[in-house]
Amino acid sequence: MSDAKIIDGKAFAQNVRKRVAKQVEELKHYENLTPGLAVVLVGEDPASQVYVRNKVKQTEECGMKSLEYRRDPDISEQELLTLVQSLNENPEVHGILVQLPLPKHISEEKVIEAIAPEKDVDGFHVINTGLLATGSKDAMVPCTPLGCLMMLKDYFGGSLSGKRAVVVGRSNIVGKPMGALLLNESCTVTTVHSRTVDIEEECRRADILVAAVGRAKMIKADWVKPGAAVIDVGINRIETPDGKTKLVGDVDFDEVVEVAGAITPVPGGVGPMTIACLLANTVTAACRQNKIDEPKVD
Numbered sequence: 001m002s003d004a005k006i007i008d009g010k011a012f013a014q015n016v017r018k019r020v021a022k023q024v025e026e027l028k029h030y031e032n033l034t035p036g037l038a039v040v041l042v043g044e045d046p047a048s049q050v051y052v053r054n055k056v057k058q059t060e061e062c063g064m065k066s067l068e069y070r071r072d073p074d075i076s077e078q079e080l081l082t083l084v085q086s087l088n089e090n091p092e093v094h095g096i097l098v099q100l101p102l103p104k105h106i107s108e109e110k111v112i113e114a115i116a117p118e119k120d121v122d123g124f125h126v127i128n129t130g131l132l133a134t135g136s137k138d139a140m141v142p143c144t145p146l147g148c149l150m151m152l153k154d155y156f157g158g159s160l161s162g163k164r165a166v167v168v169g170r171s172n173i174v175g176k177p178m179g180a181l182l183l184n185e186s187c188t189v190t191t192v193h194s195r196t197v198d199i200e201e202e203c204r205r206a207d208i209l210v211a212a213v214g215r216a217k218m219i220k221a222d223w224v225k226p227g228a229a230v231i232d233v234g235i236n237r238i239e240t241p242d243g244k245t246k247l248v249g250d251v252d253f254d255e256v257v258e259v260a261g262a263i264t265p266v267p268g269g270v271g272p273m274t275i276a277c278l279l280a281n282t283v284t285a286a287c288r289q290n291k292i293d294e295p296k297v298d
């Protein structure tokens with residue numbers, strides 16, 4: 001029997017959304033301001049369609065204005081850039097999110113850099129990346145790492161100072177910003193990746209282990225220090241012996257739960273927090289654009 005705390009991302013996200021809904025109500029009442037989020041979806045990727053549907057639904061449930069733009073997969077890069085530009089200029093839109101991945105013929109980098117940094121609620125624009133890397137509180141923080149940080153701070157009772165953190169994966173969306181966030185919280189941070197020598201040994205030193213590598217069940221029990229907090233960002237669809245598909249993380253949950261002090265499940269861990277943090281970022285963006293004191297995020 002394991003003693004690990006299973007961190008309930010679904011319940012955590014519900015609390016964040018409740019808080020966001022209350023903030024939206026206050027902004028409407030006292031400031032006559034309704035935060036607006038524009039979500040752009042290009043193509044028909046089934047997973048992206050589900051994520052966008054949930055984003056739109058939860059935006060509306062929190063009382064915000066939701067604008068949805070669906071475009072065919074063969075839209076030209078220029079047409080997409082023109083759409084982003086029009087959203088930059090739309091005063092009803094405080095946050096812009098272009099769902100990734102984009103079709104191969106469109107440069108994700110160009111599209112992200114076209115979003116006005118103050119409306120970049122994904123926190124992917126190089127201005128926001130730079131602000132985060134320099135420890136500025138003005139950064140718009142990427143949603144998945146922000147969700148991971150909120151759950152970690154809650155588990156450790158507020159402070160992560162001095163903890164040894166290992167991030168597995170170096171993507172621009174999760175690994176790199178996660179490392180920057182943990183460093184800003186005074187953790188000792190190591191990022192490991194496919195070229196790291198003795199990746200298991202590095203992981204075993206971690207008080208906080210964040211897996212964001214995109215490989216099903218890669219992190220095994222003997223990679224984990226007893227009592228460590230393990231955050232699983234992976235969302236991998238695998239086939240089961242009976243021919244069905246199942247969602248699993250980058251962590252071998254059944255093994256690691258026996259060793260860890262705390263662990264996030266997949267599904268129901270980090271995933272729901274990604275959308276909740278997007279809603280929180282949209283409120284932050286709306287406040288900043290209207291020079292209103294912004295709510296504290298964590």
Ligand SMILES: Nc1nc2c(c(=O)[nH]1)N[C@@H](CN(C=O)c1ccc(C(=O)N[C@@H](CCC(=O)O)C(=O)O)cc1)CN2
Nearest residue numbers: 051098099100101122143267268269270271272274275
């Ligand atoms: N522009 C962006 N694109 C993408 C992002 C992002 O943050 N911004 N992240 C991912 C996808 N994503 C949000 O867009 C996302 C992924 C997973 C979940 C989630 O709630 N997952 C559930 C399981 C859902 C399922 O059954 O498939 C869970 O883990 O419990 C929410 C959002 C890539 N693109």
